[in-house]
Amino acid sequence: MTRYRESVRSLLRERLLDAAYELVTAEGWNRVRITHIAAKAGVSRQTVYTEYGTRDAIGQALVLREVERFLLGIQETLDATDGDLEGSIEAGVQFTLELAADNPLLKSVLTSSRGGDDDLMDHLTTRSEPLLDTATGMLDAYTAQAWPQVDNVSRSLAIETVVRLTVSHLVQPVAAAEETARRIAVIAGRITRG
Amino acid sequence: MTRYRESVRSLLRERLLDAAYELVTAEGWNRVRITHIAAKAGVSRQTVYTEYGTRDAIGQALVLREVERFLLGIQETLDATDGDLEGSIEAGVQFTLELAADNPLLKSVLTSSRGGDDDLMDHLTTRSEPLLDTATGMLDAYTAQAWPQVDNVSRSLAIETVVRLTVSHLVQPVAAAEETARRIAVIAGRITRG
DNA sequence: CTGCCTATGTCCAGAAACTAGACACTTTGC
DNA sequence: GCAAAGTGTCTAGTTTCTGGACATAGGCAG
Numbered sequence: 303m304t305r306y307r308e309s310v311r312s313l314l315r316e317r318l319l320d321a322a323y324e325l326v327t328a329e330g331w332n333r334v335r336i337t338h339i340a341a342k343a344g345v346s347r348q349t350v351y352t353e354y355g356t357r358d359a360i361g362q363a364l365v366l367r368e369v370e371r372f373l374l375g376i377q378e379t380l381d382a383t384d385g386d387l388e389g390s391i392e393a394g395v396q397f398t399l400e401l402a403a404d405n406p407l408l409k410s411v412l413t414s415s416r417g418g419d420d421d422l423m424d425h426l427t428t429r430s431e432p433l434l435d436t437a438t439g440m441l442d443a444y445t446a447q448a449w450p451q452v453d454n455v456s457r458s459l460a461i462e463t464v465v466r467l468t469v470s471h472l473v474q475p476v477a478a479a480e481e482t483a484r485r486i487a488v489i490a491g492r493i494t495r496g
Numbered sequence: 497m498t499r500y501r502e503s504v505r506s507l508l509r510e511r512l513l514d515a516a517y518e519l520v521t522a523e524g525w526n527r528v529r530i531t532h533i534a535a536k537a538g539v540s541r542q543t544v545y546t547e548y549g550t551r552d553a554i555g556q557a558l559v560l561r562e563v564e565r566f567l568l569g570i571q572e573t574l575d576a577t578d579g580d581l582e583g584s585i586e587a588g589v590q591f592t593l594e595l596a597a598d599n600p601l602l603k604s605v606l607t608s609s610r611g612g613d614d615d616l617m618d619h620l621t622t623r624s625e626p627l628l629d630t631a632t633g634m635l636d637a638y639t640a641q642a643w644p645q646v647d648n649v650s651r652s653l654a655i656e657t658v659v660r661l662t663v664s665h666l667v668q669p670v671a672a673a674e675e676t677a678r679r680i681a682v683i684a685g686r687i688t689r690g
Numbered sequence: 691c692t693g694c695c696t697a698t699g700t701c702c703a704g705a706a707a708c709t710a711g712a713c714a715c716t717t718t719g720c
Numbered sequence: 721g722c723a724a725a726g727t728g729t730c731t732a733g734t735t736t737c738t739g740g741a742c743a744t745a746g747g748c749a750g
Contacts, residue, residue, distance in 0.1 A: 305538045306508070306511065306537060306538040306539045306708085307538075307708085307735085307736090309507065309511070310504055310507065310508075310736090311736095313503065313504065313507055314500070314504075314737095317500065317503070335696090335697070335698095336697080336698070336699090337697085343500060344499045344500040344501075345500045345737075345738090346737060346738045346739065347738090347739085348700095348701095348737075348738065348739075349736085349737055349738075351698090351699065351700080352736085352737085355699090356698085356699075357697095357698070357699090500737090501706085501707090501737085504707090505707095508707095508708095529725090529726070529727095530726080530727070530728090531726085539708075539709090540708060540709045540710065541709090541710085542708075542709065542710075542729095542730095543707080543708055543709080545727090545728065545729080546707085546708085549728090550727085550728075551726095551727070551728090
């Protein structure tokens, strides 16, 4: 079993991030005060500082946790639909669209191309490139072993297109998530078969 | 949000019971040492004592937790099959039989009529009467509002029979859980319609 | 520009919780 | 009937959280 103190510590950190998350979604990051986080987590202000050091660090940890959950969700979604090329892509895209729909924090990270109207995290995330790169890499690794029959060039082309289209529909939706997911999957299928 | 210290405390208590549970199922209650529990939970021996006081208290808490989970499971099972008399009974009985099958601790509590071969908890549980009374009471309360068309006498008769038959089959199984559950449900149906 | 207000981040004394070792007492097995 | 092992108590010491004081920076009203 893991050491007791470790799990107490992670309990504390999770509570702090939970509190921060609620406050962020309720009133935006720039209105979140350390005092509020501490109060909501039922902890002293000092404890927040000893745990995370600075306000920015809390924001980073919050974004990081959200991103990790997202990537984990993508991974599980892909694993659940094993083998079927278009089916996997459809499921992954739909998962992303639906998750981002009711997860304003993640959405703002995924789509933070410019400063944007909401200065939610801004400088914290160095824009969305790292996350999208990671996601793209994950898809690449997954598809490389899932669909060996597709040549490397077509596959990379299809994946990049899928990622870009997904983000595009995130920013500017035109149809329901399922419908959009299906269309993107079809496009990917044609690219890889072209 | 609940106070931080409370959740740390309950985390500790859960860990200790988790550790105790593993040890009990692995080697029996009489072979479980406080030192082992402490080690498995990653905590000092003293912490175990300040939290639970005595060895017996740990055993009681362990049994209590298991019983509460069992009753909660019964409640949820009944709620899931709303309205249908025989269906509810069948589901509840099957749940009990299957749970007890892979939960030696609970089974020993449910069937502890005498000292038994295993001196697992013995004096801790004052025998199974309290638990069975509680379960019977729960079923009574549930059925009273779920099947108002059945008169009180028939209902109580049916419930007591169901409980006794379930425990009986727990001790001396003759068929698979589903089959037994179905038969007991039929019996209950006939009693209430008699 | 000045002064006030609010928030961040640091420091520190004290309280609370966990650790580790010693000890008295009881039970168990040889 | 003695040694070993386990229970339960006590205590000194460490880690972690608390709460209040403080220096500093940024915004904003007059």
